[in-house]
Amino acid sequence: KAGVTQTPRYLIKTRGQQVTLSCSPISGHRSVSWYQQTPGQGLQFLFEYFSETQRNKGNFPGRFSGRQFSNSRSEMNVSTLELGDSALYLCASSLDGTGSANYGYTFGSGTRLTVV
Amino acid sequence: GNSVTQMEGPVTLSEEAFLTINCTYTATGYPSLFWYVQYPGEGLQLLLKATKADDKGSNKGFEATYRKETTSFHLEKGSVQVSDSAVYFCALTGGSYIPTFGRGTSLIVHP
Numbered sequence: 001k002a003g004v005t006q007t008p009r010y011l012i013k014t015r016g017q018q019v020t021l022s023c024s025p026i027s028g029h030r031s032v033s034w035y036q037q038t039p040g041q042g043l044q045f046l047f048e049y050f051s052e053t054q055r056n057k058g059n060f061p062g063r064f065s066g067r068q069f070s071n072s073r074s075e076m077n078v079s080t081l082e083l084g085d086s087a088l089y090l091c092a093s094s095l096d097g098t099g100s101a102n103y104g105y106t107f108g109s110g111t112r113l114t115v116v
Numbered sequence: 117g118n119s120v121t122q123m124e125g126p127v128t129l130s131e132e133a134f135l136t137i138n139c140t141y142t143a144t145g146y147p148s149l150f151w152y153v154q155y156p157g158e159g160l161q162l163l164l165k166a167t168k169a170d171d172k173g174s175n176k177g178f179e180a181t182y183r184k185e186t187t188s189f190h191l192e193k194g195s196v197q198v199s200d201s202a203v204y205f206c207a208l209t210g211g212s213y214i215p216t217f218g219r220g221t222s223l224i225v226h227p
Contacts, residue, residue: 004159006159033215035217042217042218042219042220043205043217043220045214045215045216056214058214090159090160092159092160102148102167104150104152104162104165104209105152105160105162105215106162107152107159107160107161108159109157109158109159110158110159
């Protein structure tokens with residue numbers, strides 16, 4: 001079956017712009033989580049959506065937002081981009097949400113965002 | 117809050133050597149514990165998991181045992197291969213926990 005698909009793979013944006021990233025989870029998975037990965041901070045949890053509802057949120061400013069559609073596809077948006085937002089953004093899907101205690105996550109390959 | 121601490125890398129080994137990557141955690145209650153592996157240019161892949169104390173997760177020759185008394189989940193492999201070179205992440209999750217990942221340990225295996 002198809003894996004987790006993230007688009008686009010690479011993005012270059014200018015400071016102050018906004019960006020939207022997309023994630024299509026594995027078919028049947030209702031939970032989608034987003035992570036920011038940087039060399040300095042490692043993997044930081046952004047938020048989790050389950051059946052179109054935000055279930056958990058990490059410690060990021062309000063410029064970071066997301067949503068989930070009825071087909072479980074998810075988007076995250078970052079407004080007013082800053083240089084420090086340059087990172088690999090990873091999407092992870094799972095069957096059961098709630099941190100995926102039983103099944104773990106399936107991750108996409110990520111979107112590499114560079115802010116200049 | 118919850119936390120996961122992994123040993124600093126990189127860990128450099130020769131092929132067929134024994135591997136241990138240490139992972140300790142801090143959490144209330146009974147989280148599930150995971151190891152993920154990330155190859156260059158890719159996302160993380162689930163390697164193994166354990167959902168309760170004394171469980172042993174295993175996959176592709178890798179093993180880790182959930183030790184509640186020492187709050188540890190060390191990753192081991194008896195004989196590493198060059199193809200095992202990657203970054204390994206320990207993580208805890210479950211229940212109401214916000215999933216927490218360690219900083220990752222880079223493994224380099226030389227022929």
